[in-house]
């Protein structure tokens with residue numbers, strides 16, 4: 001039968017990519033359907049109940065700056081908050097929240113259910129409706145045909161999902177959920193390259209069986225961070241501590257002695273696992289000289305006794321899991337509430353996608369999240385937002401949009417995926433971005449919200465708050481630029497207490513703020529602003545003063561690269577003579593022989609840093 005309504009966009013899957021895709025499409029005003037197995041699993045966290053961390057919170061704040069839901073849900077669910085790298089520079093500073101799994105799910109569902117233009121239908125998608133090379137709808141597992149102008153596929157680990165616990169395995173989307181087989185089979189018939197990846201999760205432990213006195217307590221940070229630009233500390237629920245324990249020589253012996261029974265090491269799994277989130281079997285094999293690994297013991301929520309022991313994901317049999325977990329301090333009598341397991345699933349080569357995340361070969365079909373070979377809620381949400389937005393734009397005959405690498409981590413993520421592809425689950429790191437100082441988590445709104453408003457993603461409340469903040473920054477910067485401290489005054493004496501020498505002449509507040517010894521609070525105490533200045537405004541003013549020189553240099557670099565995109569590469573160019581290029585980049589340049597810098601920059605694996613070196617070399621030698 002035909003569904004009673006047609007849509008602009010159907011999003012298949014209500015995970016982290018799917019909810020952001022559906023929210024973004026609907027925010028632009030497009031009639032959107034979220035087609036997902038089960039309404040009750042919208043926003044479920046398949047693995048670790050935590051959001052953010054280094055590189056990842058940058059993505060969450062960018063999603064938020066474009067009006068998405070993940071940061072707001074995190075603010076309602078975060079039960080232990082940390083500011084990571086707080087002593088390092090602002091570029092690598094990151095926010096991480098341990099989340100109450102149930103609160104996160106409830107908050108996500110609330111956001112989805114309150115989004116205008118968005119409807120939900122609980123059914124699995126079993127097939128796609130095709131018209132030539134274009135997709136024009138989806139067919140559910142009970143045969144309901146739903147038509148749409150564009151489809152976003154965000155089926156996570158469910159496509160041909162296979163769960164492994166030791167030598168046992170069975171078909172599943174994640175533990176407790178059915179896999180998606182017929183849709184996966186259909187996708188294998190389309191001209192899209194398919195591969196297999198795997199990921200794993202640890203056993204969970206009952207807190208009542210744990211002796212926390214043998215572990216190190218890790219309370220959250222004060223002041224409490226906030227994830228959303230629209231959020232506040234008042235949104236957070238009650239705060240609790242995490243704990244730290246360690247694996248021991250005995251733990252490692254048990255794992256080593258049983259490694260042949262691990263699904264991964266017995267040859268039962270063909271997919272590649274996440275390098276940066278390895279299983280405990282992997283850690284012990286790869287880092288054989290280490291006698292101990294730190295394990296973070298994290299609460300799953302405020303209303304449950306379940307704990308998530310972070311760092312021991314495994315595909316060993318259950319009896320071995322019980323034995324090795326009980327060798328750790330505090331876990332001697334641990335009761336396991338769920339076994340750890342590994343899951344293998346189909347993913348699709350993201351090199352077959354355009355920057356909009358639409359397939360190059362199947363028109364109107366967009367892909368986002370784990371299906372593109374990434375791992376992590378944040379990476380999934382970021383792609384979801386972009387795919388949902390572009391699906392809506394395609395449905396409405398509008399031009400696609402994506403951020404450049406120098407505008408957003410979302411830009412870095414998508415560019416990395418579609419130009420380089422991935423052979424193992426891809427996760428975000430700050431080191432993947434060339435222009436880290438520009439792409440900070442604290443300025444995601446400044447970078448993206450205006451564009452988001454233009455794209456129809458930003459509602460009036462957020463836009464008003466954004467404009468007020470920007471006006472506040474401009475006002476305060478102007479005050480600092482035009483206010484002077486004279487020597488031998490009370491203000492000078494207050495500041496000199498922190499300076500190595502007295503002020504020999506007058507200085508603007510802006511110049512004083514550039515000095516490493518002085519913070520914004522010192523300047524404002526010595527010469528206060530007439531009106532009170534919001535904390536987020538103070539932060540922006542301080543960072544831009546302190547890092548002014550570096551930020552300008554990065555901006556100039558970007559401009560120079562852009563200006564020279566049409567620079568021609570001489571036919572006689574000796575690629576081996578270019579200093580600083582990796583062998584991989586040299587190889588690719590020799591193979592492709594690009595004619596211009598712009599062409600070189602589009603070769604998969606040729607990074608912007610390599611393009612910059614190429615440009616410097618050509619300028620020097622021609």
Ligand code: FAD
Nearest residue numbers: 013014015016017037046047124125155156369370376380
């Ligand atoms: P998911 O969150 O998996 O959501 C997929 C959604 O699609 C589900 O709602 C599902 O019901 C729905 N769906 C699937 N097929 C259909 C269909 N045919 N029709 C309708 N709906 C459908 N990430 C990490 O960062 N670190 C880790 O260590 C880690 N370990 C993991 C371990 C396990 C066992 C699993 C399962 C996941 C793990 N992850 C980990 C990955 C993390 O869960 C994902 O990166 C994230 O959930 C991906 O989001 P997504 O939206 O792409 O997919």
